[in-house]
Amino acid sequence: MKFVAIVGSNADQSYNRMLLQFMQRQFKIKCEIELLEIKDVPMFNQDDDQSDCFAIRYLNNKIIRADGVIIATPEHNHTITPALKSTLEWLSFRLHPLENKPVMIVGASYYDQGTSRAQVHLRKILEAPGVNAYTLPGNEFLLGKAKEAFDLNGDIINEGTVAFLETCLDNFIQYVGVVSKLRKPRPIEPEDLDCGRPIATTIHGIDPDDPDWLEKASKQVGAVEGDTYVKLDNGLLTVNQLNMFLNAMPFELTYADDNNQFLYYNNKHQEPSTMLGKRVLEQVGNRMSTVHGTLPPARMKNVEWVIGTLRNGNQEYVRTIVPGTPAEIINTHNYQAMYYPDGSYAGINEIIFNFKPWLDWYLEATGQRLVGGTAVAAAPAHADATSGASDAGGSASPVADATSGASES
Structure with missing residues (x-):
């Protein structure tokens, strides 16, 4: 707690x-x-x-x-x-x-x-x-x-x-x-997934859906790169070191700001087909409505639910396991709220990883074993293996769409 x-x-x-x-x-x-x-x-x-x-x-x-x-x-x-x-x-x-x-x-x-x-x-x-x-x-x-x-x-x-x-x-x-069982979540307002509410860090004059947004936006704001140093809260790193650090993470990381603009993912050089959450460079800068544009309307509502839940502070994170993957994969997604210095909502940090190797290592290191079925079989809802969108309508704990951060409940 x-x-x-x-x-x-x-x-x-x-x-x-x-x-x-x-x-x-x-x-x-x-x-x-x-x-x-x-x-x-x-x-x-x-x-x-x-x-x-x-x-x-x-x-x-x-x-x-x-x-x-x-x-x-x-x-x-x-x-x-x-x-x-x-x-x-x-x-x-x-x-x-x-x-x-x-x-x-x-x-x-x-x-x-x-x-x-x-x-x-x-x-x-x-x-x-x-x-x-x-x-x-x-x-x-x-x-x-x-x-x-x-x-x-x-x-x-x-x-x-x-x-x-x-x-x-x-x-x-x-x-x-x-x-906590008596508390009612704060009502979720409709989310603008088209980036229609610019914030202080929004880069104007470039269409968010432009496939060359990253290069054009970087040039417009004079973004630093290479061996330029960046002073962080608890460290001093070059841009190259930051990229190496983030790309070495044993997770797939993404970030969308509080204007619902998709701004970052790591593992740039990894083939999308090998990723649990498939991303391509052309998506950087996109509106969230564009990133998830192939989802049916009902599941787009799930995207709004996850964002609204985190924005309101009803939950600090939303977690889900996406079933339907091979036995050697436990497709785990964590959507974590991020905050500005005054504590207000600043966007979503998504972590995607295969939990199976971590689980196997822990069981071997501690001499324990799973009983009563596998973690994947225990998932609370059936989900589409590609989009991860749950179709468990009305479940008490919504299962989020692993790609879009969506729950259909």
């Missing part, structure tokens, strides 16, 4: 931040916890709507995609901090990411009560109309005497306290599993 944890203080030094950082380290096997700060959130003022500012958009997008939220609140004058209250006001004004979202409350304070009164107040706020979050009754973690509670490494010293915190987190994880 993936949780976001909101630091309920805008102070540089905060025991509540330390508490969340400890949870992040201590329970990394149980769940993924990402810390969110509220330092840059403006003071709430309904006459000066700042719902579109980066800090609020970022929180909104992160919360929408999380399975649950953990809030660590200090206690100021028997209540939560002004910074946290202002943040919750923004997240219940124009935007409502906490609606039907499970929330766990924790808190650390200098004194014995461990933010008990602030937590009671916070529960009332989270239950208010416009917020409508779900909180698990009685699941309270109150860390008192915070100055003495942590060692020099930021770890909680008392083993009994750590055990109780783990119990509270375990309860919350189970609660999230129950509440």
